[in-house]
Amino acid sequence: MNNNNSIVIDRDGKSIWKFLASELKPKGKWLTPFNVISIPIMILGLALIVYRFIYGIGSITNLSQDTPWGLWIGFDVVTGVAFAGGAYVLTFMVYILNIRKYHSIVRVTVLNGFLAYVFYAGALLLDLGRPWHVVNPIIGNSFGVSSVLFLVAWHFLLYMIAQLIEFSPAIAEWLGARRAHKILSGMTIAAVIFGITLSILHQSGLGALYLMAKEKIHPLWYSEFIPIMFFVSSIFAGLSMVIFEGSITHKVFSFQINETNHHKQNDIVLSLAKICAGTMFAYFFLKLLVFIHDQRWDLLATPMGYWFLLEIFGFILLPMTLFFYSYRTNNIAMVKVASVLTMLGVIINRLNVTVIGFRWDAAVHYVPSWMEIVVTLAVIFTEIWIFRWVIARMPVLRESPSWAKH
Numbered sequence: 001m002n003n004n005n006s007i008v009i010d011r012d013g014k015s016i017w018k019f020l021a022s023e024l025k026p027k028g029k030w031l032t033p034f035n036v037i038s039i040p041i042m043i044l045g046l047a048l049i050v051y052r053f054i055y056g057i058g059s060i061t062n063l064s065q066d067t068p069w070g071l072w073i074g075f076d077v078v079t080g081v082a083f084a085g086g087a088y089v090l091t092f093m094v095y096i097l098n099i100r101k102y103h104s105i106v107r108v109t110v111l112n113g114f115l116a117y118v119f120y121a122g123a124l125l126l127d128l129g130r131p132w133h134v135v136n137p138i139i140g141n142s143f144g145v146s147s148v149l150f151l152v153a154w155h156f157l158l159y160m161i162a163q164l165i166e167f168s169p170a171i172a173e174w175l176g177a178r179r180a181h182k183i184l185s186g187m188t189i190a191a192v193i194f195g196i197t198l199s200i201l202h203q204s205g206l207g208a209l210y211l212m213a214k215e216k217i218h219p220l221w222y223s224e225f226i227p228i229m230f231f232v233s234s235i236f237a238g239l240s241m242v243i244f245e246g247s248i249t250h251k252v253f254s255f256q257i258n259e260t261n262h263h264k265q266n267d268i269v270l271s272l273a274k275i276c277a278g279t280m281f282a283y284f285f286l287k288l289l290v291f292i293h294d295q296r297w298d299l300l301a302t303p304m305g306y307w308f309l310l311e312i313f314g315f316i317l318l319p320m321t322l323f324f325y326s327y328r329t330n331n332i333a334m335v336k337v338a339s340v341l342t343m344l345g346v347i348i349n350r351l352n353v354t355v356i357g358f359r360w361d362a363a364v365h366y367v368p369s370w371m372e373i374v375v376t377l378a379v380i381f382t383e384i385w386i387f388r389w390v391i392a393r394m395p396v397l398r399e400s401p402s403w404a405k406h
Helices: 014-023 033-055 071-083 086-096 100-127 131-139 148-175 178-186 188-213 226-252 259-294 297-301 303-329 332-356 370-393
Strands: none
Touching: 033 370, 071 100, 071 188, 071 226, 071 332, 071 370, 086 100, 086 148, 086 188, 086 226, 100 131, 100 148, 100 226, 100 259, 100 370, 131 148, 148 178, 148 188, 178 188, 188 226, 226 259, 226 332, 259 303, 259 332, 297 303, 303 332
């Protein structure tokens, strides 16, 4: 390996295999708090996944014919995809609006988004009673090409490909593949435009899936505007994840970040806080309009009504105010607090639509089993491990090799 973190690939391919073998070796300390917590959960989660595929989905979940979608859809997919929204927002600002300020964090955001989609698509396989039928929505079999599932399936598949192309120059730089890097870099803009279009469609498409469940979702959370609400919330959900994940990554991998990007970090965080405040105001205003239009005042004096008010004021209005105030006062710590509250609010809202408020009046309400929770944690921890592995080896946060800049 040379000083630019690239390698020369021999024609016989021997050096590339030696390089990959060396890169697979663990780096850094093993006995860390995160490793101690995550490894047992990942091992247990893997065992539960094997058990699930042997004995069926009912062996480890509390799902039923009445409630076929539970935690793995509500959290892993519907909520997780919202948190991956930062990728399409940042690529739009960097590559389309040409706001160069965010260029230093665009690769790590795209990587996070790509891994999120890969793992949440994997979670779909766990949730299918017959996972080998996963191709049905893609080919239009049984559901038909006019089905929302057909659209969402294709959006997911194509967007993962688009994100892989967006991130592929970093892989080429890691491998020292100069010719491939030139070709892949030339495809970036097209992939970004295609990816942004797909993101807008499938963020709202996930909400459209629940338009057909009007009688099953609590009236305080059901609306014909769910697709729009899902799309708007994905903007500040994704950017809040960028702030939260970026703050941790910036600290853990600070040795990879040059001094210029270190100094830019606070300005980037404050700018993202301003965008979050604006989009959250739009979301809050839309929420009020929908509520007033539907005339659901009588439902506020119920336990679900109190829960609804907590979501609206505690996890939308409060973090929105904190974002706005922190931007005006340059308070980085408050931005981070607001991002955490926003993420909690997005989780609560998506689970209210998909789990908590879904069949809320059923005699036996669905509650995820401990095994479902363990598998979800195992999926998240595995994603973090791969995210950490990639950043430690590829030019994601650190500077690209000099040959890649020409």
